[in-house]
Amino acid sequence: MADSPQYMTIGTVSKRTGCKVETIRYYERVGLLPAPVRSSGGHRHYDHDALKRLNFILRARRLGFTLDTVRALLSLADGEGESCVEVEDIAGKHLDEVRGKLEDLAALERVLTDMVARCRGGTMPDCPLIEALFEGGAAGRRDGWN
Amino acid sequence: MADSPQYMTIGTVSKRTGCKVETIRYYERVGLLPAPVRSSGGHRHYDHDALKRLNFILRARRLGFTLDTVRALLSLADGEGESCVEVEDIAGKHLDEVRGKLEDLAALERVLTDMVARCRGGTMPDCPLIEALFEGGAAGRRDGWN
DNA sequence: TCTGGGACCTGTAGTTACTACAGGTTCAAG
DNA sequence: CTTGAACCTGTAGTAACTACAGGTCCCAGA
Numbered sequence: 001m002a003d004s005p006q007y008m009t010i011g012t013v014s015k016r017t018g019c020k021v022e023t024i025r026y027y028e029r030v031g032l033l034p035a036p037v038r039s040s041g042g043h044r045h046y047d048h049d050a051l052k053r054l055n056f057i058l059r060a061r062r063l064g065f066t067l068d069t070v071r072a073l074l075s076l077a078d079g080e081g082e083s084c085v086e087v088e089d090i091a092g093k094h095l096d097e098v099r100g101k102l103e104d105l106a107a108l109e110r111v112l113t114d115m116v117a118r119c120r121g122g123t124m125p126d127c128p129l130i131e132a133l134f135e136g137g138a139a140g141r142r143d144g145w146n
Numbered sequence: 147m148a149d150s151p152q153y154m155t156i157g158t159v160s161k162r163t164g165c166k167v168e169t170i171r172y173y174e175r176v177g178l179l180p181a182p183v184r185s186s187g188g189h190r191h192y193d194h195d196a197l198k199r200l201n202f203i204l205r206a207r208r209l210g211f212t213l214d215t216v217r218a219l220l221s222l223a224d225g226e227g228e229s230c231v232e233v234e235d236i237a238g239k240h241l242d243e244v245r246g247k248l249e250d251l252a253a254l255e256r257v258l259t260d261m262v263a264r265c266r267g268g269t270m271p272d273c274p275l276i277e278a279l280f281e282g283g284a285a286g287r288r289d290g291w292n
Numbered sequence: 293t294c295t296g297g298g299a300c301c302t303g304t305a306g307t308t309a310c311t312a313c314a315g316g317t318t319c320a321a322g
Numbered sequence: 323c324t325t326g327a328a329c330c331t332g333t334a335g336t337a338a339c340t341a342c343a344g345g346t347c348c349c350a351g352a
Contacts, residue, residue, distance in 0.1 A: 011299060021300085022340060030338090041347045043300055056279050063254055067338070077276045087276060088262055095258045098251060105248045108209050112241045118235055134202050134223070155319095157328060166316090168311060187318045189329055213309070287352085 007045040017054050024054065032057055063117060065094060153191040163200050170200065178203055178217060210247075211240060 014021045027033045033053060036044045056077070060070045069090060076087055160167045179199060182190045202223070206216045209226045215236060222233055 009240060009299075020340080023338085025301095026339060039300095039347085042302095043347070054281060058280050061338095063258065073276065073279070077280070091258055091262050097264060098255050099260060102248070102251045102255060105210075105251060109241070109244050109248060111209065111242060112237055116237050116241060121296085134198060145192070155328080166311080169309085171330095172310060185318085185329095187329085188331095189318070207309090 006047050008047075008051070010044045010046070013046050013054065016051060017058060019054060021060055027054070027057060030067065032067065033076065063094075064098060065090075069072060069094070152193050154193075154197070156190045156192070159192050159197060159200065162197060163204060165200060165204055173200070173203060176213065176221065178213065209240075210244060215240070 008016070010021050010024055013024060014018070024033065028035060033050060036046050036050055039045060040068075053074070056074070057070055060073060065073065072090065083111065154162070156167050156170055159165075159170060159191065163170075170179065174181060179196060182192050182196055185191060199220070202220070203216055206219060207213075211219065218236060
């Protein structure tokens with residue numbers, strides 16, 4: 001468990017990034033991370049660049065980008081393309097999506113809060129929450145849920 | 147295409163609810179919808195109750211409940227259990243989740259907006275968005291993303 | 293130097309909630 | 323009665339992992 005600062009085992013990378021070992025291997029399999037050098041016994045050894053790249057992926061994933069988008073972002077970062085303009089485009093489209101979801105969630109929070117409030121203090125057989133879900137009321141609004 | 151008001155084909159149910167035909171059959175397969183009566187030729191025929199039940203499922207899904215939770219909700223609605231108390235419990239737990247997601251998304255929106263703004267108007271080779279993703283900056287914050 | 297057991301390996305299958313065929317049958321309008 | 327849209331079943335694919343099973347490797351302690 002004493003890997004040098006420049007060569008880390010997959011377990012160390014996992015601990016440092018908070019990304020599961022299986023997920024790291026998965027990212028390699030789908031081509032997001034390059035295949036690292038191996039020990040004579042076949043164990044993966046990662047350097048600092050790999051750590052940076054993995055952090056990039058994780059950060060982008062946390063921001064809700066799909067793996068395909070992350071792939072595009074990485075190839076831009078790797079130097080293909082005019083960078084900034086394309087990146088802004090990708091991020092801008094993503095931002096629109098995020099704003100839509102945000103609206104939906106806000107509406108949802110209102111509905112749930114309201115439901116729970118009306119529910120509280122009753123063991124009545126006709127639960128207002130179930131009722132609301134069955135009858136609709138304010139639950140709908142934004143369409144397009146195929 | 148002239149099904150009576152009480153007996154609808156799966157296609158009609160699909161149009162009325164906005165739920166895809168395949169998804170309706172899927173809900174039947176996983177036990178969320180009861181198997182409907184069939185025509186002599188084997189076509190499904192739905193009544194108004196099935197429509198109500200499907201709408202319940204869709205609304206609950208739209209509110210972000212998992213199918214397992216929907217199943218639980220439906221069995222409560224179907225009469226097992228003390229109803230209100232349990233329903234409130236399920237909804238309350240769900241509300242916590244929703245509030246968490248809401249916070250995350252709000253933070254995410256700020257970061258993305260900021261990134262896009264900094265990106266705008268530059269064809270510089272060092273894109274600040276890519277930079278931000280690589281270096282971290284304000285992108286993180288709420289941990290626990292395994 | 294030996295050894296025990298934790299960390300690592302590959303490959304495959306499972307997860308959630310659908311979606312998309314392929315290949316065949318039924319229904320109803322004209 | 324024909325025709326073609328809508329229906330049927332069953333299987334496989336999707337995203338993005340996650341979880342085994344059944345092995346091999348590595349290294350700290352005795």
